[in-house]
Amino acid sequence: MLIGGIAVITRKNPVHSALALIVTLLAQASLYLMLYAPFVAGVQIILYAGGIMVLFLFVIMLVSIERSMKERQFNSQWVVGIIAATALGGLFIAVYFKGKNVFPEGVPAMLEGDNTQRVASLLYGQYMFAFEIASLLLLVAIIGAVVMAKKRI
Amino acid sequence: MHEIIQYISSYLTSDKTPGAAGNMFWALVYIMLVFLGLSVAVIAMNWLERKILAHMQVRLGPMRVGPHGLLQPIADAIKLLLKEDIMPAEADGFVFWMAPLIVVLAAFTVFVVVPFGPTHAVTDMNIGILFMLGVSSLSVLGIVMAGWASNSHYPLIGALRSSAQMVSYEVAMGLAVVSAILMTSLNAEGTGTLSMIGIVQAQQAQGEWFIFKFFPLGLIAFFIFAVAMVAETNRAPFDLAEAESELTAGFHTEYSGFRWSLFFLAEYSAMIAVSSIAVTLWLGGWLRPFPNWLHGSPWDQIFSLFPGVTFLFFAAICFYNAARMPKHPLFRVQTVGLAGFGVVLGLIGLALFVPAVSARVQDIFWFSAKVAGFMYLYIWYRGTFPRYRFDQLMKMGWKVLLPMGLGVLILTAGVALLQQNIWHP
Numbered sequence: 115m116l117i118g119g120i121a122v123i124t125r126k127n128p129v130h131s132a133l134a135l136i137v138t139l140l141a142q143a144s145l146y147l148m149l150y151a152p153f154v155a156g157v158q159i160i161l162y163a164g165g166i167m168v169l170f171l172f173v174i175m176l177v178s179i180e181r182s183m184k185e186r187q188f189n190s191q192w193v194v195g196i197i198a199a200t201a202l203g204g205l206f207i208a209v210y211f212k213g214k215n216v217f218p219e220g221v222p223a224m225l226e227g228d229n230t231q232r233v234a235s236l237l238y239g240q241y242m243f244a245f246e247i248a249s250l251l252l253l254v255a256i257i258g259a260v261v262m263a264k265k266r267i
Numbered sequence: 268m269h270e271i272i273q274y275i276s277s278y279l280t281s282d283k284t285p286g287a288a289g290n291m292f293w294a295l296v297y298i299m300l301v302f303l304g305l306s307v308a309v310i311a312m313n314w315l316e317r318k319i320l321a322h323m324q325v326r327l328g329p330m331r332v333g334p335h336g337l338l339q340p341i342a343d344a345i346k347l348l349l350k351e352d353i354m355p356a357e358a359d360g361f362v363f364w365m366a367p368l369i370v371v372l373a374a375f376t377v378f379v380v381v382p383f384g385p386t387h388a389v390t391d392m393n394i395g396i397l398f399m400l401g402v403s404s405l406s407v408l409g410i411v412m413a414g415w416a417s418n419s420h421y422p423l424i425g426a427l428r429s430s431a432q433m434v435s436y437e438v439a440m441g442l443a444v445v446s447a448i449l450m451t452s453l454n455a456e457g458t459g460t461l462s463m464i465g466i467v468q469a470q471q472a473q474g475e476w477f478i479f480k481f482f483p484l485g486l487i488a489f490f491i492f493a494v495a496m497v498a499e500t501n502r503a504p505f506d507l508a509e510a511e512s513e514l515t516a517g518f519h520t521e522y523s524g525f526r527w528s529l530f531f532l533a534e535y536s537a538m539i540a541v542s543s544i545a546v547t548l549w550l551g552g553w554l555r556p557f558p559n560w561l562h563g564s565p566w567d568q569i570f571s572l573f574p575g576v577t578f579l580f581f582a583a584i585c586f587y588n589a590a591r592m593p594k595h596p597l598f599r600v601q602t603v604g605l606a607g608f609g610v611v612l613g614l615i616g617l618a619l620f621v622p623a624v625s626a627r628v629q630d631i632f633w634f635s636a637k638v639a640g641f642m643y644l645y646i647w648y649r650g651t652f653p654r655y656r657f658d659q660l661m662k663m664g665w666k667v668l669l670p671m672g673l674g675v676l677i678l679t680a681g682v683a684l685l686q687q688n689i690w691h692p
Contacts, residue, residue, distance in 0.1 A: 129415060133362065136408065153461075156397035164404030165437075168430055171411050175423070230393055231458050 425517030585609025
């Protein structure tokens with residue numbers, strides 16, 4: 115996953131970057147699997163690796179690659195980036211060494227067997243309202259995209 | 268020696284899949300068996316497609332290599348393996364090399380969860396159907412990569428067409444699948460399942476294949492899936508990604524030899540994979556036909572004879588054609604070969620009459636027979652339907668199948684709710 119992530123930002127060819135991003139997303143799906151969350155892993159593969167990245171590749175391929183290959187890679191925010199990355203890394207290391215009390219260890223109680231059913235009952239039971247709001251947000255985004263894309267409706 | 272036999276027989280009578288039993292060795296054996304069976308199926312499909320298409324067009328088809336061209340696929344495979352492997356000079360080497368691998372991996376990995384029987388699957392996942400759809404959608408990536416890496420016009424246009432088609436038909440396909448999964452939740456607890464084995468067991472428990480459930484809702488969902496799956500595998504009449512008259516061969520124009528044969532293998536095993544999704548979701552998977560109308564012990568006995576009878580029938584066809592071979596000495600090898608093939612098929616058929624064997628493999632037989640029916644449909648479509656134009660294809664996907672899928676989903680949910688709450692409170 116780390117290799118994929120680094121490759122995303124270092125490759126000059128945008129198509130190679132997108133492919134590295136796919137590797138990263140698949141590695142993330144396998145992390146979910148190791149956390150006994152097969153449903154989330156499956157959705158990750160279907161949505162991100164299968165759906166969204168195909169659209170990414172689509173757009174990148176239609177853009178002329180020769181021109182973007184010649185462009186110099188620039189990044190004027192590298193100072194901020196490095197500071198943020200160090201802060202995040204430091205946080206991770208601190209949690210790893212001192213976080214035993216904050217995040218108690220132990221095997222999760224949720225079993226692999228009925229993971230999907232549990233996710234469903236949580237989404238449509240306890241968190242129904244948040245779920246519906248998220249879907250409404252997506253609807254607004256779709257309508258916005260249609261309005262912007264079409265001159266005459 | 269005795270222990271080995273005991274170990275094997277203990278497995279042969281087990282009632283779990285190797286994945287559920289946590290048995291790595293048997294899982295490996297199953298993976299090898301599935302891989303072998305799939306390769307044989309692809310080879311057989313290759314021969315059958317050429318032969319059936321030829322007969323539909325009043326031709327003979329392959330006749331030269333072996334009796335009735337039976338050895339033609341083997342000759343083809345040898346030719347492909349011996350061909351020079353050409354990579355265009357301007358191609359993107361790594362991506363060009365990766366693309367067929369991704370397509371083949373995606374096409375073969377899905378067979379991990381395909382349930383050939385209650386115990387005949389490599390493993391049974393909680394997210395089975397989701398896994399199948401997700402991994403098979405990864406093959407789009409391979410196609411896009413192949414088209415882009417070839418660095419040529421035809422492949423690029425072919426890849427764009429085929430990925431646009433696959434992405435848009437995936438939506439309708441997903442809706443049809445969801446409406447079938449909704450039907451699995453019509454039990455006492457009210458929870459459904461995504462596991463492939465669980466879906467078939469739900470059909471068994473409800474005593475109805477989902478294609479007949481809430482008639483005609485199940486049938487419409489099945490129809491949507493059946494259309495979307497042809498589009499999803501880029502087969503005729505939706506094969507404009509490889510429309511010969513416009514794009515030579517679509518995304519694999521620049522591929523030759525072994526890499527091309529990988530694409531070929533992937534296409535056919537993807538066809539088998541989507542057909543087995545359809546069989547699992549709507550046609551009762553490994554269950555034998557008419558479990559309700561014709562139940563009871565005499566019918567069970569009669570249906571358990573079917574696998575053996577089928578193989579004996581094939582053997583009889585072989586013998587009949589061996590007898591019809593020209594009596595010229597040059598044809599003696601072919602005649603003997605065909606008769607030998609018939610003997611092998613007949614022996615398999617006889618072995619299937621042994622009650623222990625037939626009880627164990629009957630489910631595999633019914634599953635494969637249903638999938639084979641779908642394979643014949645694929646060939647039939649190719650022989651009869653003219654190719655769609657691209658805008659017609661998109662209109663069909665987004666304006667016909669998608670609203671139909673949404674409507675079926677909502678109606679199914681409504682009828683299911685009524686059934687749970689009002690008819691059986």
